[in-house]
Amino acid sequence: MTPTHRAGPRAAPGRLRNSILLTWSLAIALAAVLLPFYWLVVAATRSSNEIFDSPPPLMPGGHLLDNLQSLQTTAQFGRVVLNSLLIAVIYTLCAGTVCTLAGYAFAKYRFRGRDALFGLLMLGLVIPAQVTLVPLFKMMADLEWLNTYQAVIVPNLALPFGIFLMRQSMGTIPDELLDSGRVDGCGELRLFLKVVLPPMRPALAALAIFLFLFQWNDFVWPLIVLRDSASLTIPVALASLKGVVDTDYGAIMAGTAVAAIPMAIVFLALQRHFVSGLLAGAVKE
Amino acid sequence: MSTATTRRPAPARRAAPRPGPPRLTGRRLAPYLFVLPALALFAAFKLYPIAWSFVLSLHKTIDGTDTFVGADNYTRLLDDPLFWTALKNTAVILLVQVPVMLALATGLAVAFNSAVLRARAVFRLGFFLPMVTGLVAYGVIFSVLLNEKYGLVNWLLQSVGLDAVPWLTDPLWARISLGLALTWHYTGYNAVILLARLQSIPRELYDAASVDGAGAVGAFRHVTLPGLRPALLLTTVLSTIGTLQIFDEPFILTHGGPDNATLTIGVYLYQNAFTFFDFGYASAIAYALAVLIGILGLVQFKVLGDKS
Numbered sequence: 305m306t307p308t309h310r311a312g313p314r315a316a317p318g319r320l321r322n323s324i325l326l327t328w329s330l331a332i333a334l335a336a337v338l339l340p341f342y343w344l345v346v347a348a349t350r351s352s353n354e355i356f357d358s359p360p361p362l363m364p365g366g367h368l369l370d371n372l373q374s375l376q377t378t379a380q381f382g383r384v385v386l387n388s389l390l391i392a393v394i395y396t397l398c399a400g401t402v403c404t405l406a407g408y409a410f411a412k413y414r415f416r417g418r419d420a421l422f423g424l425l426m427l428g429l430v431i432p433a434q435v436t437l438v439p440l441f442k443m444m445a446d447l448e449w450l451n452t453y454q455a456v457i458v459p460n461l462a463l464p465f466g467i468f469l470m471r472q473s474m475g476t477i478p479d480e481l482l483d484s485g486r487v488d489g490c491g492e493l494r495l496f497l498k499v500v501l502p503p504m505r506p507a508l509a510a511l512a513i514f515l516f517l518f519q520w521n522d523f524v525w526p527l528i529v530l531r532d533s534a535s536l537t538i539p540v541a542l543a544s545l546k547g548v549v550d551t552d553y554g555a556i557m558a559g560t561a562v563a564a565i566p567m568a569i570v571f572l573a574l575q576r577h578f579v580s581g582l583l584a585g586a587v588k589e
Numbered sequence: 590m591s592t593a594t595t596r597r598p599a600p601a602r603r604a605a606p607r608p609g610p611p612r613l614t615g616r617r618l619a620p621y622l623f624v625l626p627a628l629a630l631f632a633a634f635k636l637y638p639i640a641w642s643f644v645l646s647l648h649k650t651i652d653g654t655d656t657f658v659g660a661d662n663y664t665r666l667l668d669d670p671l672f673w674t675a676l677k678n679t680a681v682i683l684l685v686q687v688p689v690m691l692a693l694a695t696g697l698a699v700a701f702n703s704a705v706l707r708a709r710a711v712f713r714l715g716f717f718l719p720m721v722t723g724l725v726a727y728g729v730i731f732s733v734l735l736n737e738k739y740g741l742v743n744w745l746l747q748s749v750g751l752d753a754v755p756w757l758t759d760p761l762w763a764r765i766s767l768g769l770a771l772t773w774h775y776t777g778y779n780a781v782i783l784l785a786r787l788q789s790i791p792r793e794l795y796d797a798a799s800v801d802g803a804g805a806v807g808a809f810r811h812v813t814l815p816g817l818r819p820a821l822l823l824t825t826v827l828s829t830i831g832t833l834q835i836f837d838e839p840f841i842l843t844h845g846g847p848d849n850a851t852l853t854i855g856v857y858l859y860q861n862a863f864t865f866f867d868f869g870y871a872s873a874i875a876y877a878l879a880v881l882i883g884i885l886g887l888v889q890f891k892v893l894g895d896k897s
Contacts, residue, residue, distance in 0.1 A: 323705035330700055334715045337773065340730045341718070343741055347733060356739035359748075406627035413620035421624060428635050432834045432882060434858050435875040438645060438868045439638035462630035492619035521723030523837055528863060539725035543841060546729060553733060560726045571721045575714055 344564060347557035355553050371558035378552070379541050380534060381559060388520060388537040388563075391456050395519040396512050399461045403511065406462070407470020408500060412482060422471070428464035437528065444529050455529040456522075456537070463518070466511060473507035474500070509577040513570065520567060538563045646872035655869075662873035672874065674849050675857040678764070679833060682853070686768040687828045693772065694779035694824065699813065701780065702787045713784070716777035724774075728841030731770050732757065760850030763843050767851050770838050775831075779824045786820030787813070822893040826886055833882050854878050 347355050348371065349364040375381035409415075410422050440459055449455040477500060485499040501508070523539040530536050536544070542559050545551065646662050648655040666672050700706055701713055719727065734742050735756035743753040756766045790812065798808045836855030839845055845852035845860075854874065862871035 319705060326700060326705055327707045330712050334712060337716060340734060343734055344730050360741045360744050402626045405623040409620040409623035415620040425631055431639060432878050434834060434855055435642050435879050436635060436638035438862050438871050439641035459634040462627040467627060492615050523725050539723055542729060543725050556729055560729050564722050564726045567721050
């Protein structure tokens with residue numbers, strides 16, 4: 305009460321000035337941060353020559369379809385997009401199941417070895433992925449999985465961050481809810497499916513977006529196990545196009561937009577769940 | 590096979606729905622079955638390769654066969670100037686880019702949390718958006734934007750009367766470009782983590798500070814920063830782990846060049862494994878990296894964590 309009074313009429317003009325100053329300086333910073341996205345739209349709709357015009361184009365042009373067509377001829381881009389989509393969807397479903405089940409068990413059951421097992425899984429967060437790159441590649445070669453979807457999907461299914469995220473979210477389910485389900489004669493699996501999962505929908509949405517993004521954007525691992533041009537994912541295909549002598553930047557930018565803009569839209573539409581889901585994992589100490 | 594075991598308890602429970610020993614058995618077994626897929630996959634595709642990698646690091650491929658060479662790969666590391674260059678480059682990013690980014694993220698988080706900021710949701714989202722962009726996508730965008738002759742950024746600089754900058758072709762500027770790209774990508778994400786923590790600092794602490802006569806700077810030093818400590822620890826540790834493993838950005842933007850100025854440990858490891866196919870040496874580099882991450886993580890917990 306008192307502070308508000310003191311800050312009262314005298315401070316009001318200063319407050320307004322601060323508000324305008326802060327909002328505008330952040331707006332300018334945000335414009336700089338978003339400039340690459342705008343430039344992506346401009347470049348994706350321009351021919352390679354136009355992109356490197358002087359002065360550079362500032363407005364979108366009319367070459368998007370040409371660029372996509374050229375991607376289709378040089379990189380079988382339709383196939384590549386399909387690969388990316390299938391891999392990301394299958395991965396999200398499978399990894400989502402694995403991580404949710406484990407996260408639920410770690411959060412809601414007391415069992416012998418629980419903390420040790422969880423600690424072991426979290427080791428995966430700390431050990432650099434590069435340590436396993438070489439043997440994993442050899443494993444994939446031995447299994448004759450190179451150039452297959454399962455080579456991309458299977459090794460990352462037990463994603464430590466996903467398990468961590470789910471354990472944090474599952475912790476919010478009240479024990480009473482589980483107990484009342486058990487009293488009603490619900491088996492453990494049915495309890496999980498019918499009682500636990502429905503109220504967890506926002507957390508599951510966050511996990512799904514995270515897993516989908518992770519797989520959709522993943523580069524190093526697919527780069528290593530996918531060598532055949534028909535099996536590539538979008539990031540690998542785009543990277544392989546760059547560096548060719550006659551790099552068609554218009555086409556690459558169009559492919560980049562195809563990869564980035566749907567993600568941005570999905571993210572914007574579901575961000576409430578995504579950010580809050582990530583935060584559930586981030587702030588707990 | 591495991592599915593058969595999974596299904597077994599269910600009929601038993603259905604047969605005896607009332608409270609009692611059978612239900613307890615299901616309840617006792619359930620958590621193990623729930624974590625089994627994760628653990629099995631983790632053991633097969635993480636733990637096993639980690640162990641294998643160590644074995645590899647003690648071998649060298651000579652005439653097509655793996656020969657045990659003991660610690661040779663590790664001693665070779667110590668004398669390898671390129672490894673030291675990569676280590677130095679990575680350390681520079683860690684000591685320059687990470688603090689700058691976390692300072693920016695703290696500033697952003699405080700701004701997001703400020704009562705006087707308008708359109709807060711728009712800003713929070715906008716600054717977070719780069720995080721959603723795939724590394725290849727933004728690598729491609731940045732390499733075109735930063736093109737020395739034709740890039741939009743240099744055109745903008747020149748149109749306000751400044752000189753063109755050799756963003757990706759000069760060793761120093763290539764490092765700066767890499768730092769800018771990393772900062773662009775991760776600052777918003779860190780700001781959101783910090784913001785969540787900021788929102789949990791009790792309002793009364795700020796009121797008390799202002800009663801004690803603390804200005805905005807004083808409140809930041811004595812209330813905001815101490816309150817942020819756990820989140821700062823988290824973001825510092827995550828950024829350190831991420832930085833030590835940096836691969837995608839230099840690989841896409843500069844291929845480690847020019848003149849190895851942006852060669853990171855991650856890129857060097859990749860080159861040895863998948864360009865020179867020297868898996869033994871690459872594994873030794875990976876283990877050196879793992880040890881480094883472990884040590885730095887511990888140090889950071891000690892320095893930042895103890896006082897909380």
